[in-house]
Amino acid sequence: MVNISESAIENIGKVLNNASRPMKERFRALFTLKNIGGEAAIKCISQCFGDESVLLKHELAYCLGQMQDKRAIPILRNVLEDKNQDPIVRHEAGEALGAIGDPNLRELLEKYQHDPAIEVAETCQIALQRLAWVAEDKSESLSQSRYASVDPAPPSSEGDIAKLSSTLMDENRPLFERYQAMFTLRNIGTTESINALGEGFKASSALFRHEVAFVFGQMQDERSVPFLIKTLEDTSEHEMVRHEAAEAMGSIATDECTEILKRYLNDPRPVVRESCEVALDMSEYENSPEFQYANTLCAVEA
Ligand SMILES: [Fe+2]
Numbered sequence: 461m462v463n464i465s466e467s468a469i470e471n472i473g474k475v476l477n478n479a480s481r482p483m484k485e486r487f488r489a490l491f492t493l494k495n496i497g498g499e500a501a502i503k504c505i506s507q508c509f510g511d512e513s514v515l516l517k518h519e520l521a522y523c524l525g526q527m528q529d530k531r532a533i534p535i536l537r538n539v540l541e542d543k544n545q546d547p548i549v550r551h552e553a554g555e556a557l558g559a560i561g562d563p564n565l566r567e568l569l570e571k572y573q574h575d576p577a578i579e580v581a582e583t584c585q586i587a588l589q590r591l592a593w594v595a596e597d598k599s600e601s602l603s604q605s606r607y608a609s610v611d612p613a614p615p616s617s618e619g620d621i622a623k624l625s626s627t628l629m630d631e632n633r634p635l636f637e638r639y640q641a642m643f644t645l646r647n648i649g650t651t652e653s654i655n656a657l658g659e660g661f662k663a664s665s666a667l668f669r670h671e672v673a674f675v676f677g678q679m680q681d682e683r684s685v686p687f688l689i690k691t692l693e694d695t696s697e698h699e700m701v702r703h704e705a706a707e708a709m710g711s712i713a714t715d716e717c718t719e720i721l722k723r724y725l726n727d728p729r730p731v732v733r734e735s736c737e738v739a740l741d742m743s744e745y746e747n748s749p750e751f752q753y754a755n756t757l758c759a760v761e762a
């Protein structure tokens with residue numbers, strides 16, 4: 461947590477909560493607040509759940525989870541329980557609660573583990589297993605990957621790529637175990653493991669496929685680009701998966717990625733087109749000497 465005055469934080473919150481600002485600016489404000497942390501930042505983020513953008517709201521939940529601050533639990537609980545929120549947003553709230561990992565959340569997550577929205581149900585099942593894992597295994601730091609993310613599952617102890625691939629693709633295994641294989645394949649980071657992850661786009665669960673795209677975004681490895689392009693270009697694919705593919709392409713930021721992202725800036729699905737806008741902003745950052753992606757603080761103070 462960084463020591464920044466409350467009024468500076470509120471100014472960043474105003475950027476986040478201002479619907480007339482471009483989405484890319486609001487995203488930068490959000491990530492700045494996430495990096496600052498603390499009660500005032502949580503309050504600013506919480507105020508934005510009434511916004512129209514599903515993309516932005518799901519990212520609010522994601523950030524609250526990554527902050528791992530128990531003070532965000534009540535707001536995340538409300539979002540998960542609010543059936544008027546899009547399943548993508550509710551899913552992210554469920555995942556965020558799993559990331560916070562408080563054992564008292566079990567009952568709530570159990571209540572939604574069979575939610576009619578499959579993305580929500582599957583997320584709560586994984587989050588419940590994460591809670592159980594946190595409770596029995598005190599080494600929670602294991603889930604702090606070198607990608608600085610709090611993952612929905614810890615990596616598995618298996619190191620063999622063939623075995624990891626077969627677990628990854630085994631539709632009879634719990635998603636938690638398949639996620640463990642996924643994060644291990646990510647951590648290995650070879651051509652073979654990337655190709656194994658790419659196979660993951662054939663899995664039946666959209667939630668699972670969106671996580672594969674997310675992991676590719678973390679890896680920022682050009683070898684994953686063909687898989688991501690195929691995913692973004694498949695207009696019959698779940699918008700949550702296409703959104704994640706677009707953002708991954710933004711962080712890989714090759715010329716080819718940029719060119720394709722531009723093509724989907726007018727996609728009929730708001731989640732996809734907004735993701736392309738944000739992704740192009742991320743690529744601009746990746747290709748510039750700017751010190752930090754989320755630098756709204758400097759922008760507001762300037
Ligand atoms: Fe997600």
Ligand SMILES: [Fe+2]
Nearest residue numbers: 518519703704
């Ligand atoms: Fe996402």
